[in-house]
Amino acid sequence: MMERRVSVTGLEDWLSCRQYYQYHYIDRPELDIVEPTRLTVGRAVARAIEVGLGLGRGVEGAFEYIRNEIDDPDVRESARSAVSMVPSYLWESEAPISEDRIEVQYCAYSALPVADCQCRMTHDSLYIVGRPDLWVVENGEIVVYEFKTCAEGRSGTERKLELYEDWGIQAVRYAVLVHDAYPWAQNVPISRRHVVVSTRGFAAVGGAIPVTVDVMRRVRDEMVSIASEIGRVDIVRNWSFACTACPYRGLCAVYLTGGRPLEGLGP
Ligand code: SF4
Numbered sequence: 001m002m003e004r005r006v007s008v009t010g011l012e013d014w015l016s017c018r019q020y021y022q023y024h025y026i027d028r029p030e031l032d033i034v035e036p037t038r039l040t041v042g043r044a045v046a047r048a049i050e051v052g053l054g055l056g057r058g059v060e061g062a063f064e065y066i067r068n069e070i071d072d073p074d075v076r077e078s079a080r081s082a083v084s085m086v087p088s089y090l091w092e093s094e095a096p097i098s099e100d101r102i103e104v105q106y107c108a109y110s111a112l113p114v115a116d117c118q119c120r121m122t123h124d125s126l127y128i129v130g131r132p133d134l135w136v137v138e139n140g141e142i143v144v145y146e147f148k149t150c151a152e153g154r155s156g157t158e159r160k161l162e163l164y165e166d167w168g169i170q171a172v173r174y175a176v177l178v179h180d181a182y183p184w185a186q187n188v189p190i191s192r193r194h195v196v197v198s199t200r201g202f203a204a205v206g207g208a209i210p211v212t213v214d215v216m217r218r219v220r221d222e223m224v225s226i227a228s229e230i231g232r233v234d235i236v237r238n239w240s241f242a243c244t245a246c247p248y249r250g251l252c253a254v255y256l257t258g259g260r261p262l263e264g265l266g267p
């Protein structure tokens with residue numbers, strides 16, 4: 001029986017390009033990847049927020065992380081200015097929940113968590129795992145937060161927020177995992193909130209958007225169906241403009257020019 005463990009981010013990567021997924025999670029070729037700075041700043045901000053909120057060290061802990069762990073002065077300054085835009089009440093959240101990661105085993109037939117599934121099939125080892133940026137229980141509600149970093153001005157930052165609110169599938173997927181992982185969460189309303197901070201000193205903070213039971217059912221069905229595909233269908237490249245920003249583009253370019261990408265690995 002094959003064991004499959006797919007992360008919420010992995011689902012997204014699989015949908016974007018199966019070959020990327022194969023390189024990134026399975027083959028893991030050693031490359032000298034130079035990340036574009038924006039990505040590095042985004043990572044730094046995400047990690048600082050995680051340290052500050054998730055590990056409960058507060059805003060001081062977040063700044064300390066940036067001071068001590070980030071060498072590049074430009075990245076440090078941008079990260080500092082983005083983190084300083086996180087609304088202050090969040091640093092004071094009373095019950096931030098920071099699990100290392102949430103993991104739920106699903107039934108590929110019913111798309112239900114195995115714990116709830118009544119089907120008589122043998123349950124494959126299909127796990128979906130993930131770690132929301134932050135989730136809290138406030139006023140009897142579970143709120144799943146998603147933080148994003150950008151380098152826009154005020155209106156650009158607000159536009160970004162609108163995009164995440166309209167297309168915020170990742171936050172919904174995390175909401176499903178939270179709901180499915182904890183029996184006590186089954187009867188608690190869940191919502192998502194998106195926060196976009198800009199390295200130029202702006203922030204856009206969204207309101208709570210309910211994630212209804214119906215929405216969770218649809219998204220759960222979809223997650224399980226995507227996860228079931230992985231490892232069963234062929235790896236194909238999704239050639240697109242996204243390739244220009246892909247760390248594995250060198251390998252794929254060789255494929256087109258007649259060389260062999262990853263001698264000994266892959267096709
Ligand atoms: S370069 Fe393009 S085709 Fe190749 S792995 Fe990256 S996204 Fe996929």
Ligand SMILES: [Zn+2]
Pocket residue numbers: 107108109110117118119120121123
């Ligand atoms: Zn089942």
